[in-house]
Amino acid sequence: MAKVKVEFACTACGTTSPKWVGKCPGCGEWNTFVEEVSAAQPRQRGGLPDFPASKPVPLAEVSDTAAVRTTCGIAEFDRVTGGGVVSAAADLLGGDPGIGKSTILLQAARGLARQGKPVLYVSGEESEAQVKLRASRLGVADGGIYLMSETSLERILSAAGELSPAVMVVDSIQTVFSSDLPGAPGSVGQVRECAARLVFFGKKAGISVFLVGHVTKEGAIAGPRVLEHIVDTVLYFEGEKGHPYRILKAVKNRFGSTNEIGVFEMRAEGLTEVADPSGMFLSERSGDTSGTLVFPAIEGTRPLLVEIQALVSHSFLPMPRRTALGVDFNRVILMCAILERKAGVGLHDQDVFVNVAGGIRIDEPAADLALCCALAGSFRDRVVPPGTAVFGEVGLGGEVRAVPMAEMRLNEAAKMGFSRVVLPASNAERLGAKFPVELQPVRHVKEALSRAGGK
Ligand SMILES: Nc1ncnc2c1ncn2[C@@H]1O[C@H](COP(=O)(O)OP(=O)(O)OP(=O)(O)O)[C@@H](O)[C@H]1O
Ligand SMILES: [Mg+2]
Known part of the structure; x- marks a missing residue:
């Protein structure tokens, strides 16, 4: 009869150990080790059909019809x-x-x-x-x-x-x-x-x-x-x-x-x-709320209009809260710091909540400018003019930097009925064709806030 031995394995990364450990040495996770019973005999590939042994084949001779x-x-x-x-x-x-x-x-x-x-x-x-x-x-x-x-x-x-x-x-x-x-x-x-x-x-x-x-x-x-x-x-x-x-x-x-x-x-x-996911993500948008903004994102090869929502409210905590859903938490912190130092939007004593509507996740730096405008809009309680979309990367100096695939973003915004787009000036200079939307090129986050900030 096969000898059976008891060992422990990490449910997160599969690392095994002869005894239970609290912290996995493989992935560093806590309390992931569970008891495993394994046979102390050489493993048999039972049940597998008997295939001929593989032999080295020159690359040129490998048929590429294999991967259809x-x-x-x-x-x-x-x-x-x-x-x-x-x-x-x-x-x-x-x-x-x-x-x-x-x-x-x-x-x-x-x-x-x-x-x-x-x-x-x-x-x-x-x-x-x-x-x-x-x-x-x-x-x-x-x-x-x-x-x-x-x-x-x-x-x-x-x-x-x-x-x-x-x-x-x-x-x-x-x-x-x-x-x-x-x-x-x-x-x-x-x-x-x-x-x-x-x-x-x-x-x-x-x-x-x-x-x-x-x-x-x-x-x-x-x-x-x-x-x-x-x-x-x-x-x-x-x-x-x-x-x-x-x-x-x-x-x-x-x-x-x-x-x-x-x-x-x-x-x-x-x-x-x-x-038409853009239509879906914007279907429940109400255009007259401060702190919300439309950002033309790129997911893979497809443009997608998403709504970025920010809520800024006075904090009663010694350390104000920062919550980010659907965007990178660190980017939200970064944008808060840039707004504070470079655009005079004092968020140090404010709770900040950011959400991307529809449960989608945005990982592009191109969302920076939209994030800044949404945060400042909520802080100042100003509604962005309807039909405005915003994109651009923001550097630590508050400068607005070019982002890839600007044409695709503009076309999608135009297709979905947007009439104004705030975008990096360096992107606007490089655009070849005319777009059926009003372009608002900006070089600095402060400039963007005054263009998109609304009333
Ligand atoms: N009659 C129905 N009308 C609308 N939606 C339905 C109906 N029946 C099932 N669903 C949807 O299908 C879902 C279940 O789908 P499915 O069984 O494919 O899920 P799953 O991921 O395979 O679940 P599990 O993890 O249990 O195997 C339900 O949660 C529900 O949203
Ligand atoms: Mg199932």
Whole structure:
């Protein structure tokens, strides 16, 4: 009988230790170590089909047809994956419970099946009948989709070997277990090894594998972080509680950009694409509130108008509060300091709250100027004239610096009916074409406040 040994493993990074430790030496996280039971015998790759051993191949002779992309017909999904599902690639989809992971993968499966790519949908959480119920609600009744309710890795691999689908979905990886390994399903060792075997199997058999991963309350994909290393693409599906909007984004993509986002709306008939996210993010905007401003952001290759909201109010605390939702906290602090020193907006005794409406996150420095204008607008209680959008980076001296893709931002603002745009003077000088919006070039944050500050 195999000797069984008890060890401890970090749920965040997978580091193991023969005894329990409070702080993980690998990632520095506290209280992440859990008990793992592992076999003290050499690991067997049980259940894997017998593949021929790999041999070195000259680069020029490697056929590049091996990495074919198949679009699933959902434009927002295809954009995030970098132009379609890559054959034999492994993708990990993470997201909060009930956000719609199973829904989007079932809808993507329909698109792939329609392209003649058979899909094996393995659910470890729901029975075939439950998946079928969802499929009926979504109107997915296409041939080429095979359902299997299974949690045993060996049985999943043998079914996939027999069926040889083009794509396999495993929903979720935390429910899969291998009888070769001790430990309960969902434990660090099981999740890591089962994911590695599924990815290995997919690569060798030419099957694209989608793994669904649960997200911990801290927001990381539950199970060892190594899961993110062994897959080719890591996608996150996010959304605000109570909002029907969902955002799909790639945080890692070996075959494409990680800047793209896909926007969906959750409806009874499933997730529908939001082709005009700018309209969606601005739909509830009321133009007569001080401290709110529209910023033309760039997400990947697409422009997106978002509303930046600031609330500045007198603080009764010894250390005034600073809260940032949807923008980098440090940038908010930086902008507060610049406003104080370079534009005479005294925020040192004020509580400052910043939010980006719609639950989206903005990481560009191009949002600096909009942030400054929103903060100053709230402090002075001035409403920005309607139809005004603002973008530009702000340096520590208060100078307004050029940002990339100014034309794209201006076109989007014009398309959405904006008539005035406050932008860096250096961007305005370089613009080639005429734009159907009034340009307000500025060189200093003070100048921007007087142009966008309103009454
Ligand atoms: N009849 C319905 N009408 C509208 N929305 C629905 C309906 N049924 C389900 N939903 C939506 O679908 C969501 C569940 O989707 P789904 O099962 O794909 O999520 P999930 O991320 O796979 O969840 P889990 O983590 O539990 O597996 C619900 O939270 C709800 O928003
Ligand atoms: Mg699910």
